[in-house]
Amino acid sequence: MSVVLVGISHHRAPVELRERAALDLQRARELARTLAGENGEAVCLSTCNRTELYLAEESADEAERKAEAALLALEEELGPALYRLRDEAAALHLFRVAAGLDSMVPGEGEILGQVRSAHDAGATGPILDRLFRDALHAGKKARTETAIGESPASVSSAAAALAEQVFGELAGRTVLVVGAGETGELAVKSLVARGATIAFVANRTAQRAQELTSRFGGKPLGLEDVGGSLEHVDVVLSSTAAPGWTLSRSEVERVLHARKGRPLFLIDLAVPRDLDPAIHELDSCYLYDIDDLEAVVAETLAGRRREAERAEAIVVGEADRFREWQASLDVVPAIASLRARAEEIRAAELARAKLSGAERRAAESVTAAVLNKLLHLPTIRMKQAAAAADGVIYADAVRHLFGLEDER
Amino acid sequence: MAELLFWPALLAYGEAAFAYFGEARRPGRAGGLATWGVRIGWLVQTALLAVQAARADGFPWSTWAGSLNLFVWLVVGTYLIWGCRPRYRLLGLAVLPLAVVLFVLARVGGGTDIGGRSHYSNLFLILHVGLVLAAFAGFTLAAGLSALYVWQERRLKRRESSILRLHVPGLAKLDDVAARTIAVALPALTLGVAVGVARLEDRGGSFDALMVVTLVTWVVYAAYLALRHFAGWRGRRAAYLVLAGFVLVAVVRLALPVTHFAT
Numbered sequence: 059m060s061v062v063l064v065g066i067s068h069h070r071a072p073v074e075l076r077e078r079a080a081l082d083l084q085r086a087r088e089l090a091r092t093l094a095g096e097n098g099e100a101v102c103l104s105t106c107n108r109t110e111l112y113l114a115e116e117s118a119d120e121a122e123r124k125a126e127a128a129l130l131a132l133e134e135e136l137g138p139a140l141y142r143l144r145d146e147a148a149a150l151h152l153f154r155v156a157a158g159l160d161s162m163v164p165g166e167g168e169i170l171g172q173v174r175s176a177h178d179a180g181a182t183g184p185i186l187d188r189l190f191r192d193a194l195h196a197g198k199k200a201r202t203e204t205a206i207g208e209s210p211a212s213v214s215s216a217a218a219a220l221a222e223q224v225f226g227e228l229a230g231r232t233v234l235v236v237g238a239g240e241t242g243e244l245a246v247k248s249l250v251a252r253g254a255t256i257a258f259v260a261n262r263t264a265q266r267a268q269e270l271t272s273r274f275g276g277k278p279l280g281l282e283d284v285g286g287s288l289e290h291v292d293v294v295l296s297s298t299a300a301p302g303w304t305l306s307r308s309e310v311e312r313v314l315h316a317r318k319g320r321p322l323f324l325i326d327l328a329v330p331r332d333l334d335p336a337i338h339e340l341d342s343c344y345l346y347d348i349d350d351l352e353a354v355v356a357e358t359l360a361g362r363r364r365e366a367e368r369a370e371a372i373v374v375g376e377a378d379r380f381r382e383w384q385a386s387l388d389v390v391p392a393i394a395s396l397r398a399r400a401e402e403i404r405a406a407e408l409a410r411a412k413l414s415g416a417e418r419r420a421a422e423s424v425t426a427a428v429l430n431k432l433l434h435l436p437t438i439r440m441k442q443a444a445a446a447a448d449g450v451i452y453a454d455a456v457r458h459l460f461g462l463e464d465e466r
Numbered sequence: 467m468a469e470l471l472f473w474p475a476l477l478a479y480g481e482a483a484f485a486y487f488g489e490a491r492r493p494g495r496a497g498g499l500a501t502w503g504v505r506i507g508w509l510v511q512t513a514l515l516a517v518q519a520a521r522a523d524g525f526p527w528s529t530w531a532g533s534l535n536l537f538v539w540l541v542v543g544t545y546l547i548w549g550c551r552p553r554y555r556l557l558g559l560a561v562l563p564l565a566v567v568l569f570v571l572a573r574v575g576g577g578t579d580i581g582g583r584s585h586y587s588n589l590f591l592i593l594h595v596g597l598v599l600a601a602f603a604g605f606t607l608a609a610g611l612s613a614l615y616v617w618q619e620r621r622l623k624r625r626e627s628s629i630l631r632l633h634v635p636g637l638a639k640l641d642d643v644a645a646r647t648i649a650v651a652l653p654a655l656t657l658g659v660a661v662g663v664a665r666l667e668d669r670g671g672s673f674d675a676l677m678v679v680t681l682v683t684w685v686v687y688a689a690y691l692a693l694r695h696f697a698g699w700r701g702r703r704a705a706y707l708v709l710a711g712f713v714l715v716a717v718v719r720l721a722l723p724v725t726h727f728a729t
Contacts (some may be wrong), residue, residue, distance in 0.1 A: 169646025177723070210630065216630070220622075222636055224622065224637050225639070226638075226639030315698075319699060319701050319703075319704070321637055321701065338623070341701060342700070342701045344622050346625065349626075350625045351473075353625075353627040354629065357628050357630075358630055361631055427491070
């Protein structure tokens with residue numbers, strides 16, 4: 059059985075093409091069933107960055123033709139963007155995908171769940187089931203043994219991670235959101251996901267502030283009340299389109315005494331900036347604007363790329379293990395025939411012998427042990443040879459030496 | 467026997483100190499190796515102290531070097547309360563190199579030998595030396611936490627782009643844990659000093675330089691707690707005060723031993 063992969067990804071296909079080939083889970087399930095047919099195996103992995111078809115069939119050429127036709131049926135113009143990989147290369151590719159090494163943002167965590175869903179929805183047999191299980195294992199291992207997925211990869215998650223540098227866990231920490239636009243919403247989600255509580259949402263229009271509080275909690279405020287609420291919050295997140303400062307140094311300075319040294323973390327996502335940069339000079343106040351956050355993200359992405367080198371080594375090792383397993387399948391029929399022939403001879407000889415009940419039981423036990431010990435080493439050696447690519451030669455030699463040709 | 471236990475303990479502490487530097491440079495497996503080094507070193511040193519206690523004629527850590535040995539054990543033991551957590555690992559960068567140096571000093575001064583003698587009653591020494599050393603161990607840990615605070619706060623103020631590369635506890639957490647450590651250590655120092663003063667009253671004698679500096683240390687840490695509680699002192703100012711107190715602890719532990727310790 060060969061493993062074949064045909065697909066498109068963000069490397070060669072622009073989003074206009076990828077979106078036309080994207081499949082939801084139900085359609086991916088149906089396509090996998092169709093491609094697998096009666097005796098084959100197929101999995102369709104479709105995310106926003108890729109649509110890939112994995113097939114396992116006796117004829118690699120036939121499988122590749124079927125997969126190509128299926129993708130071109132989705133969108134004719136995919137042709138030049140398609141890539142085709144087989145066996146070892148296809149397995150290594152899937153392992154890299156699962157580890158996030160083929161993603162736009164190295165180590166992104168979403169892909170592992172998408173590979174799992176594709177596996178669950180696929181029409182798998184022994185080959186693709188093993189391939190996808192190993193890929194998920196490789197993806198998890200790359201993430202646990204390296205820091206490829208640890209650091210934040212977006213401005214909003216970097217802002218939340220920086221808040222944790224100030225407060226430790228964010229559970230119980232309160233946030234003042236200034237400006238209820240879409241820019242700040244992602245950062246609000248990141249903060250809430252890490253346990254922070256939205257205390258106030260201040261906005262120019264009360265309606266939009268109320269919309270946000272109905273989803274994330276908190277109390278709506280007018281922009282003029284921002285200074286007064288500072289005493290009660292730990293984090294200020296500002297992203298308005300206002301031309302001037304929404305919060306000045308003097309306003310923050312006024313509440314410092316009442317805050318009794320509690321740190322205040324301020325995130326300014328607005329351009330032009332909302333928060334007076336001089337706030338950062340105040341004791342226990344930490345102000346990060348969009349440029350600061352982007353610099354942090356750039357650094358963490360560079361860190362992810364450094365970690366990617368270590369993750370690559372893990373993935374290659376896991377892909378090697380899969381290759382060895384797949385190669386060992388080539389010698390399994392020869393091993394099975396050899397054992398069956400040996401067992402047949404043993405049974406025939408025992409049947410010819412005139413033995414009492416107790417003697418027969420003893421003879422059966424002894425001959426079975428002798429047979430197992432005799433065949434143990436050749437079995438191991440054939441599997442090892444299979445992994446080293448000359449397994450078929452060994453298997454043929456065994457068939458010839460033991461007269462197993464007829465059983466092929 | 468002491469040789470058999472001292473060197474493995476020193477080796478494990480040394481390995482941990484070295485691994486913490488590795489962890490700071492590139493977070494990963496070095497941190498785990500460091501934590502195991504601390505655990506093993508501390509267990510071996512515990513065995514060393516147990517052997518010393520079993521074979522001594524009286525309280526075995528009444529000398530300056532002996533008390534240094536016990537002090538290292540207390541500092542590392544207190545560190546282990548938090549140090550095993552990944553976010554607090556870098557605290558080991560402040561604690562373990564210090565522990566290694568002090569452990570070697572204790573060894574040079576004969577504090578890790580077996581079979582020591584003491585002129586004082588065991589109860590007095592256990593209460594006085596034990597409590598004072600436990601308090602100083604707490605202050606040392608609080609100083610480590612405060613040093614980590616000052617370093618991390620500086621990185622946040624400078625807006626270092628690499629700030630998320632290392633796992634460090636949040637500033638508020640460091641500040642809080644340092645304060646709680648001092649809140650436990652100060653009563654221990656108070657009791658330890660009270661026992662010493664009571665004995666001084668009973669047997670006669672005069673205050674020496676070490677006693678005076680110890681009392682100043684007590685005043686600094688008491689002021690820290692009071693300022694924190696009543697004036698809301700937190701953050702950088704509070705961290706500097708803890709570090710100032712630790713300078714006095716270092717003076718007491720290292721610079722003034724001859725005026726106080728009797729062998």
